Amino acid sequence: MSNIVNYDERVKNFDWSISEKELGYKAGDVINIGWYCSDRICEMGKANKMALLWEGLGGVEKKFTYNDIRLASNTIGTFLRSLGVKNEDRVCLFMDKVPELYIGLIGILKIGAIAQPLFSAFGDESLFVRLDNAETTAIITQKKHLAKIRKILDRMPYLKHIIIVDYDGKYPLREREVAFSLEEATPIEKIDIYPTKAESPSILHYTSGTTGQPKGVKHVHYSLISQYLTTKWVLDNQENDIYWCTADPGWVTGTSYGIIGAFSTGVTQCVLDSGFAAEAWYKFIEKYKVTVWYSAPTAIRSLMKAGDEIIKKYDLSSLRNLASVGEPLNAEAVVWSEKVFGLQFLDSYWQTETGSIMISNYPGMKVKPGSMGKPFPGITATIIDPDTYEPIKEEGKIGLIAIKPGWPSMMRTYWNNEETYKNKFKNGWYLPGDRSTIDKDGYFWFIGRDDDIINTGGHLVSPFEVESALLEHEAVAESAVVSKPDVVNMEVVKAFVTIKAGFTADQDLELNIMNFIRKKLSPLAMPQEIEFIDSLPKTRSGKIMRRILHAKEWGEEIGDTSTLEND
């Protein structure tokens, strides 16, 4: 039987105290996610249960019991304290999916510091703006990423410690750099866990905005209440499951469900730290006998593209619950997964700011392929009119997704940006910035973003950030960035560029600009196509009309062009 048992019954009888009771938490108590993810599971008599089965490149394996996680996180926390890191200091995790990333986050939370996970493929400028906004005290990283940090170090006087987890002594350490080896460090049996309370800050995740720099989404320790229960009821993690969340903890899915949800429910989870390859993924499922698999539409569509034949080579019969998040999962992918795995991927909808799943399909509830599903019990969600902000009653009409604030894992603010935070609320509703419809049965159907943000492979990219970076290229005079359709990633970044005199618009320049953005920002932000044009469409006041370029890429009506400069 599934944990949720019956969706409708859960909705009728829901209260967040269900989660609080299961976790043994009462209002006003100390609540520390680090403790809940390690010590508590050990105290429940599961110290020797496998917590993390990790596999890296070339099949290298590492295994950690819950007691190992407890000791290792104590060790990292103690090491950070020895450097002078204190509660509410920001500590960035800038690593591939190595064990130190998973355990490091728990260690940071145990000492009351704020974990700031960042995607390790970020280029130096993307890294800088995020560290600068947070005024990060320490960064934990691998030697392969050190060059990017060294490049921007002079601009970050607040960054006191660069902790390298795999230093091999081949080159000298520089100022502020320190080596730390989890394998060589003496395990720390006891640590004074910082007595964080419900509203104590826990994690700072960065997300792209339509204008301006990325925003730091501040979460608190009480978010555990949502993350724990959604993990149980949507992903359906149970005592003997082997759980695989494919998301990178540099993004919110990787922390909420790859670390907090997984470890707080005491499940055994496995992690594959290597790039995508269909056969390698099937082999991994077979080897570890994965039962619950939480992945992303881009990955699922890539698996579809790889074909059905290779699936027959592997025994995937262990799988029992599949779920997806990041962008809407197309109906074809749901139908395909049922055909090849005998199971439908359950699509779920949420975002960095919500901290946990808001709308979803559930074990045992009828799935309408292509639908986002229904609100999680306790979540009041609807669609509202974009002008009046009043709920829309008509079935099938498009509106803005709106959620009543008050669930435990809701962001508490944007770091140093309270004004933007306040603007996310209208007429008593929180607006995630997406549009959808609701059908007669209460299922939500995703339509698209309500702004210019590009959702590529489940990751948000700000056109503004890419345009700003493009202008730093020596050949670029002006730029406009929009999304274009993509079969696998739903949409990808496309740039329209005018070039300066003396440069030739050719394929070599296009590649040069692509690589420039890839290294400066990230591979996600790299335009997959650059179109050189003579001039960009602008309003008479000089504002670039992105929507005209967007409409062209998507084959949509251009709409009103009365304000177009050269109309």
Next chain:
Amino acid sequence: MNRDEIKDIVLKYVIAEYAEDENDEITFDTPLISGGIVDSFSMVSLKRFLENKYKISIPDEKASPEAFDSVNKITDLVIEFVG
């Protein structure tokens, strides 16, 4: 252009553009995609380099993560289109 020349050029480009740690040794058989050196987004720029350099067009269905997983495999792909 022979196979060895293509291999050398591709390897040199991969090291220059995608290797993050200068101490990492990348050989003709090092897993690039599954090894996390080149991700699926960056694969687009690598494909574009090959197309520009060798004046070829690699269809999307041929540009799979498996076909780009090592310098040797990429060389096979290029040779298929260079003829």
